[in-house]
Amino acid sequence: MTKMNAAMFYAPKDVRFERIDVPSPGPGELLVKIGAALTCGTDIKTYERGHPAIIKKVPSTFGHEFSGQVVGVGEGVTQFKEGDRVCTCNAVPCGECYYCKIGHRNLCEDLLILNGAYAEYIVIPARMVKHNVYKIPDHMTFQEAAVSEPLGTAIHCIRHAGIRQGDTVAVLGSGPLGLMISRLAHLQGARVILSGEITEERKRVASEFGVNEFINILEVTEPKDRIQMVKDLTDGGRGVDVAIEAAGFPQAWEEAIQMIRKAGTVVFHGGCKAGTTITVDTHAMHYFEHKLIGVFHQDPDDYRRSVNLLASRLVDGRKFITDTMPLSQLITAFERIRRFEGIKFAIDPTVM
Numbered sequence: 191m192t193k194m195n196a197a198m199f200y201a202p203k204d205v206r207f208e209r210i211d212v213p214s215p216g217p218g219e220l221l222v223k224i225g226a227a228l229t230c231g232t233d234i235k236t237y238e239r240g241h242p243a244i245i246k247k248v249p250s251t252f253g254h255e256f257s258g259q260v261v262g263v264g265e266g267v268t269q270f271k272e273g274d275r276v277c278t279c280n281a282v283p284c285g286e287c288y289y290c291k292i293g294h295r296n297l298c299e300d301l302l303i304l305n306g307a308y309a310e311y312i313v314i315p316a317r318m319v320k321h322n323v324y325k326i327p328d329h330m331t332f333q334e335a336a337v338s339e340p341l342g343t344a345i346h347c348i349r350h351a352g353i354r355q356g357d358t359v360a361v362l363g364s365g366p367l368g369l370m371i372s373r374l375a376h377l378q379g380a381r382v383i384l385s386g387e388i389t390e391e392r393k394r395v396a397s398e399f400g401v402n403e404f405i406n407i408l409e410v411t412e413p414k415d416r417i418q419m420v421k422d423l424t425d426g427g428r429g430v431d432v433a434i435e436a437a438g439f440p441q442a443w444e445e446a447i448q449m450i451r452k453a454g455t456v457v458f459h460g461g462c463k464a465g466t467t468i469t470v471d472t473h474a475m476h477y478f479e480h481k482l483i484g485v486f487h488q489d490p491d492d493y494r495r496s497v498n499l500l501a502s503r504l505v506d507g508r509k510f511i512t513d514t515m516p517l518s519q520l521i522t523a524f525e526r527i528r529r530f531e532g533i534k535f536a537i538d539p540t541v542m
């Protein structure tokens with residue numbers, strides 16, 4: 191059996207780099223040689239504190255944003271062949287449970303989740319091959335194709351925001367998702383205010399993406415000052431039409447609510463720690479008709495749109511990749527992200 195490099199998750203803060211067997215594809219499955227695997231905030235959180243849904247047993251392969259080349263085709267697969275360059279979403283719904291049937295496939299009760307992007311090879315399960323794998327065009331790099339998974343969640347988020355041309359939208363959070371959401375809001379015709387840790391690199395990318403105004407929370411540290419700044423940037427100081435939270439902190443959720451105008455909308459995209467709560471002003475909620483919307487994950491249609499947006503480069507996936515690092519430097523890449531030293535890193539699994 192041939193061996194490959196892989197990152198193995200044993201426990202929080204315990205990821206080991208090992209040589210394991212190259213998996214082989216069963217019926218309906220694809221064996222893919224990883225072309226690019228990207229760091230993601232979810233993987234960093236998993237590294238730091240584990241993840242009950244993503245890591246069900248240990249040791250486990252690790253990493254979920256990737257693209258690559260088909261090198262093995264399982265029995266019965268007709269739509270893909272060896273040599274195809276492909277990308278896939280890391281999860282696929284069952285299509286049969288109650289929530290799938292009523293049109294909320296993102297909330298599927300039997301989501302199939304794939305891990306193992308931080309390795310040289312990965313097997314894509316049959317259900318995923320059927321519904322969530324796409325060939326990528328020649329002009330598209332593996333790295334930008336790997337952005338398709340997080341961008342799909344940003345598309346899912348924007349679908350719920352109801353943005354109209356000429357709206358002003360505040361985005362809270364300047365990580366990869368905040369940047370993607372800002373880009374999509376811009377493409378919807380909105381003027382975008384981005385509030386977050388604004389480093390030089392993020393500012394450059396966000397400006398290219400069409401962000402109009404910045405609030406750097408490293409400098410403006412008081413939420414009430416940021417809320418006022420956002421309001422001052424809107425007509426009559428009324429507040430923004432839409433605020434989108436993409437930071438994942440309860441304080442930011444509360445801040446977002448206070449930035450919107452009457453009848454405005456808040457979309458909560460950033461997942462907070464389990465058990466946390468926020469306080470909502472019932473008076474404002476009632477008399478100002480605030481619309482507060484939670485969003486989670488994506489469905490296969492969001493993912494399909496994401497691949498199209500990247501292929502057209504209306505969203506330029508290349509701009510999210512700060513640098514490439516060898517597999518053995520995965521944790522260093524996580525630490526650099528935590529220090530805001532990059533947006534995403536591409537991990538090269540061939541180098542240990």
Ligand SMILES: [Zn+2]
Nearest residue numbers: 230232255340
């Ligand atoms: Zn991700």
Ligand SMILES: [Zn+2]
Nearest residue numbers: 284287290298
């Ligand atoms: Zn389902």
